[in-house]
Amino acid sequence: NKVFIPEVFFTNDCLTGEDVVKSTRVLGDLDGVFQDKEAYGKMNKEQVVYHVSSYLPVLESTPGGLFMGITTLYSGKVGQEYFMTKGHFHSNSDRAEFYWGVEGEGFLILMDERRNVWAERMFPGSLHYIPGKVAHRVANTGYQKLVFSACWPSDAGHDYATIADTGFARRLVDVNGVPTLV
Numbered sequence: 001n002k003v004f005i006p007e008v009f010f011t012n013d014c015l016t017g018e019d020v021v022k023s024t025r026v027l028g029d030l031d032g033v034f035q036d037k038e039a040y041g042k043m044n045k046e047q048v049v050y051h052v053s054s055y056l057p058v059l060e061s062t063p064g065g066l067f068m069g070i071t072t073l074y075s076g077k078v079g080q081e082y083f084m085t086k087g088h089f090h091s092n093s094d095r096a097e098f099y100w101g102v103e104g105e106g107f108l109i110l111m112d113e114r115r116n117v118w119a120e121r122m123f124p125g126s127l128h129y130i131p132g133k134v135a136h137r138v139a140n141t142g143y144q145k146l147v148f149s150a151c152w153p154s155d156a157g158h159d160y161a162t163i164a165d166t167g168f169a170r171r172l173v174d175v176n177g178v179p180t181l182v
């Protein structure tokens with residue numbers, strides 16, 4: 001009748017413990033992501049755009065397992081475009097994912113393989129099902145950090161190359177103070 005204490009803990013904006021992998025993306029890691037090259041060129045490339053902490057209880061590629069992560073995306077803009085994650089399809093393209101909003105506000109931007117783009121508003125308590133074969137990226141449209149959590153299959157993988165090559169068909173920009181997909 002032993003009782004165990006979990007090895008991994010979460011707070012609002014990060015995970016701690018064994019098997020937790022942390023990564024940080026600074027502006028310099030997002031070269032080519034934002035539309036306004038001139039505005040990007042003038043900004044401090046050391047500025048942190050987002051942190052991700054991920055709990056990987058099984059090896060990557062393991063079929064049938066799950067991963068969980070918390071992303072903290074800071075508030076900011078490059079020109080009129082909101083700070084956002086790189087965005088990706090899953091390498092195993094039919095793998096789905098859940099996102100849910102924890103703190104702050106923004107939008108989940110989604111794109112299917114036919115390049116149709118749509119967005120879902122994120123806020124504390126919002127829940128988002130990302131079907132397979134749908135690329136996903138998050139933009140922070142608020143004045144504070146945006147925190148969201150995710151759960152995805154351990155054999156999903158990340159295909160960043162497709163987005164690096166062809167981008168999303170639409171971008172979320174500030175048009176007179178209103179987040180607008182253009």
Ligand code: 6PG
Nearest residue numbers: 052069071085086087088150152
């Ligand atoms: C995943 C999730 C999520 C995502 C981060 C950072 O599949 O792992 O979608 O954890 O990786 O929010 O976004 P980027 O991976 O697009 O940089």
Ligand code: NI
Nearest residue numbers: 090097136152
């Ligand atoms: Ni994903």
